[in-house]
Amino acid sequence: MIELKDLSLVYPNGTQGLKDVNVKINDGEFVVIVGLSGAGKSTFIRSINRLVTPTSGDLLIDNENILDYRGKDLRNLRTKVGMIFQNYNLVKRSTVMKNVISGRLGHTGTLKSILNLYSKEDMALAYESLKRVNIENKIYSRADQLSGGQQQRVSIARVLTQQPKVVLADEPVASLDPPTSHQVMKYLKKINQEDNITTIVNLHFIDMAMEYADRIIGMRAGEIVFDGPASEVNEQTFEEIYGRPIKEDDIRGGKEDVETP
Amino acid sequence: MSKPLNPTGRVPTSLVSGRTKLKMNVIMVIVLAFYIFSSYMTNASVLRFDQAFFTNVWNMVIQLFPPNWAYASIVWEKLLETLKMALVATTIAGILCIPFSLLAANNIVQNKFLYNFIKMFLNIMRTIPELILAVVFVGLFGIGIFPGILALIIFSLGILAKLISETVESIDMNPLEAIRASGGNTIQVIWYAVVPQVLPQFVSFTLYVFEINVRASVVLGFVGAGGIGLILRQQLNFLSYQNVSTIIVITFVVVVVIDYISNKLRRELV
Numbered sequence: 001m002i003e004l005k006d007l008s009l010v011y012p013n014g015t016q017g018l019k020d021v022n023v024k025i026n027d028g029e030f031v032v033i034v035g036l037s038g039a040g041k042s043t044f045i046r047s048i049n050r051l052v053t054p055t056s057g058d059l060l061i062d063n064e065n066i067l068d069y070r071g072k073d074l075r076n077l078r079t080k081v082g083m084i085f086q087n088y089n090l091v092k093r094s095t096v097m098k099n100v101i102s103g104r105l106g107h108t109g110t111l112k113s114i115l116n117l118y119s120k121e122d123m124a125l126a127y128e129s130l131k132r133v134n135i136e137n138k139i140y141s142r143a144d145q146l147s148g149g150q151q152q153r154v155s156i157a158r159v160l161t162q163q164p165k166v167v168l169a170d171e172p173v174a175s176l177d178p179p180t181s182h183q184v185m186k187y188l189k190k191i192n193q194e195d196n197i198t199t200i201v202n203l204h205f206i207d208m209a210m211e212y213a214d215r216i217i218g219m220r221a222g223e224i225v226f227d228g229p230a231s232e233v234n235e236q237t238f239e240e241i242y243g244r245p246i247k248e249d250d251i252r253g254g255k256e257d258v259e260t261p
Numbered sequence: 262m263s264k265p266l267n268p269t270g271r272v273p274t275s276l277v278s279g280r281t282k283l284k285m286n287v288i289m290v291i292v293l294a295f296y297i298f299s300s301y302m303t304n305a306s307v308l309r310f311d312q313a314f315f316t317n318v319w320n321m322v323i324q325l326f327p328p329n330w331a332y333a334s335i336v337w338e339k340l341l342e343t344l345k346m347a348l349v350a351t352t353i354a355g356i357l358c359i360p361f362s363l364l365a366a367n368n369i370v371q372n373k374f375l376y377n378f379i380k381m382f383l384n385i386m387r388t389i390p391e392l393i394l395a396v397v398f399v400g401l402f403g404i405g406i407f408p409g410i411l412a413l414i415i416f417s418l419g420i421l422a423k424l425i426s427e428t429v430e431s432i433d434m435n436p437l438e439a440i441r442a443s444g445g446n447t448i449q450v451i452w453y454a455v456v457p458q459v460l461p462q463f464v465s466f467t468l469y470v471f472e473i474n475v476r477a478s479v480v481l482g483f484v485g486a487g488g489i490g491l492i493l494r495q496q497l498n499f500l501s502y503q504n505v506s507t508i509i510v511i512t513f514v515v516v517v518v519i520d521y522i523s524n525k526l527r528r529e530l531v
Contacts, residue, residue, distance in 0.1 A: 049442055079444035089439035093457045102453050106444025113445075114452050155439070162443050 001026055002048060002166065002198065007057035009043055009222075017043035018054060019222040027165075028196040030189065032203050032213035032230070036242055040222040041202040045168045048200070049081040050074055061166075079106030082159030082197075084188075086171040088151040092144035096135070096154050099143055100126045103161030122161075129160035133187050149180035156187055160195075167191065169201040173208070178254025181205075185212050205252035206238045325506035332504045335492065336511050343488035344515075346406055346481075347474035350413030355467045357418055362425035363451065368434060383426075387419035391477050395486040409486030413478060417470045424466045425459065432458040465527040472523050475516060 002025040009017040018040050025031055033041045046052045047059060050066060058065050066077055082103070090099045104122045105113055112118070118126075130136040133153040138146060143154065152172060159167055169188060173181035185201075189212050192199040203209050209216055209230070216233050218226030218241030226233075226241050235246055242250070275282065300306050363369050364379040391412050398408030436454040445453065482490020489512055496504040 051438065051442060075444045075446060077444075078442055081442075083439065083442040085435065085439060087435055089435040091436040091454055091457050092433075093460070094453075098453075098457075102440055102445070103443050105440060105446075105449045105453065108449075110446060110448050113449050158439075158443065 001060075001062060003058075003060040003063075004047075005058040005060070007047065007054050007059055009047065009052065009054040016222045017052070018047065021057070021222075021224055023217065023224060023227060025198060025200065027198055028192070029198055030192045030212065030214045031198075031200045031217060032209040032215075033200065033217045033219060034203055034206065034209050034238070034241060035219035036204065039219040041219055042170055043222070044219065045083075045170050045200060045202055048166065048168055049078050049083060051083075075106055079162060080164055081166045081168060082162045082164035084152070084155050084159055084167065084169040084172045086174045088148070088155045088175075090143040090151055090154060090158075093142060095140050095142055096130070096146070097126065097139045099154055100130055100157045100161050103129075103158040106162070125163070126157070126161045129157040130154075132160060132191075133157050147180075148176050149183060152176065152180075152184050153187065156184070156191070160191065164197060166198045166200070169199070171202050171204070173203070173205070173252070178252050181208065181252055182254065188212070205250060206235065206246065207251050207253065209233075321502070324502040325509075327503065328507040328510055329501075329503040330507065332507045333511065336489070336508050339482075339489045339492050340511060340515060342406060343478045343482070343490070344475060344519075346409050346413060346478045346488055347471060350410045350478075351417055351467060351471040351474050353410075354414050354417040354421055354470065355463075357414070358421040358425055361418065361422040362429055363455075365422060365426035366429035368430055368432070369451070369455070383419055383422050386415060387423065389415070391416035392480065392484060395481045395484050399485045404485040404487075406487035409478060409481045409488060412481060412486060413474050416477065417474055420473070421466060421470050425463055428459045428462045428466075429455060461530045465530045468523045468527055472520050475519055479512060479516075 004021050004023045007018055007021040011017055021044070033044060035041050043052055047054050048061070050069060054067060057067075059067050061077070066074075069077055091102075101118055101122065104118060104126070108118065108122070127136060127139070130139060133156050135146075135150055135153045135157065138150065138154075143151060146154065167188070172188070173184050176184060185208060188199055188201065191197055201212075210233055213230040216226065216228065216230050216237075217224055218237070220241060220243060226237060238246055238250070277285075361379060361383060364375065365383055367376055370376045370379075394412035394415055395409055398411045402408045402411075432455060436458070437450050440450045440454045478486075478488050479490050479493075482488040482492070483494050485491065489508060493505065493508050496502075496508065
């Protein structure tokens with residue numbers, strides 16, 4: 001369980017990233033955080049694996065406050081929390097397999113990882129993860145030879161190899177076209193259901209949020225302005241969250257033309 | 262219909278303002294004055310290329326030709342020594358520059374003090390000419406290859422660390438965040454996210470520094486730091502110009518070949 005108590009974050013330049021956020025996220029939930037850019041969605045997500053550090057309040061994961069973690073504890077936390085990025089963040093010059101196995105780094109000694117001495121189980125796990133997102137045939141391709149959707153699937157495989165308890169996805173489909181976006185969201189949903197991994201996704205497309213989320217959290221100016229099950233949400237809710245009428249850009253569309261293998 | 266230009270209005274006569282024009286002229290006069298002054302003080306001018314100069318050139322050319330090919334075997338041996346010096350020095354500098362170039366990259370080292378300290382250290386190292394280093398090391402260790410290698414290591418470390426740290430500073434930082442987010446420690450972040458991004462440039466720069474080292478090590482022999490320069494100076498002192506021309510011709514060919522191969526390789530890399 002992830003619990004945020006009065007969590008605030010002020011960046012060194014004075015920007016308020018989070019403002020007195022109180023929220024509880026249960027194990028296995030699929031939460032979508034919506035809000036305009038600058039609303040604090042990224043800060044929210046990045047606080048959970050401490051890529052940014054909140055300046056006040058408490059952040060409990062399984063009843064442990066992670067805000068004072070340093071060094072070893074912090075790396076340990078990060079092995080349990082996988083992350084997917086808008087720009088995939090693969091090492092472009094490395095092979096798909098090398099990118100995927102890097103999900104094991106937290107569990108592998110420094111020397112072993114430098115010499116590529118991974119156990120048979122780790123190699124099998126990496127390959128299995130690639131298979132789960134149907135990209136195992138690209139195993140030895142260089143990451144920059146893949147399309148955007150393929151790269152995002154590789155980054156999902158990397159997270160799967162990590163065997164995390166929580167997956168954070170920061171605008172995972174913002175750089176993709178509509179059909180590929182749905183494909184990526186379907187993989188995330190599948191992983192969430194099959195492995196019971198708590199999944200927190202940042203999105204700004206309202207149709208995708210309504211389709212895939214169990215629960216939607218709306219943010220504006222660093223504060224939570226809506227929190228409820230996806231079934232209770234309609235366009236008006238979004239207009240309230242965004243503080244303006246819904247525009248065409250807020251809708252991804254393209255739902256009909258996808259098939260997940 | 263566009264309006265015809267009004268020819269009676271004020272038309273600008275220049276592309277830059279009068280002020281700028283004056284400034285540029287003043288600068289030009291100053292530079293010219295410096296040039297004439299230095300030329301006068303050092304007695305360096307085009308007028309020196311007179312009859313006597315061309316006679317001297319001709320005499321030298323006559324003495325240099327034909328090259329003494331019987332001497333070539335000694336030249337090869339010494340030239341190989343020079344190449345070995347360059348190779349050993351480049352390899353060691355290539356390894357040593359890794360920590361330095363990481364520490365001198367402001368996207369890897371967050372500690373401003375450490376970063377500036379390493380940067381300053383590298384700057385100081387780069388400002389010492391390799392010839393001075395060689396003179397110092399020959400004084401410390403005596404005549405031979407070893408002081409030459411040391412001089413080359415320090416000289417090339419300065420260049421390599423600068424070039425590579427700048428490459429590190431220009432990499433894509435996003436993969437680093439991803440590796441950090443998956444629980445990797447600093448060394449793993451560097452090995453998995455930094456190294457693949459800079460490896461081609463690293464190899465390319467190291468080859469380039471090898472080229473520089475080959476040329477530099479030729480000169481280092483002049484101050485007793487081993488290699489081809491040693492016999493070049495010796496033969497010059499003996500006035501055996503035919504041996505000198507053998508050295509020059511062979512060295513020239515070898516350096517050109519090495520530069521050519523290294524350039525080809527580097528073009529393939531990046």
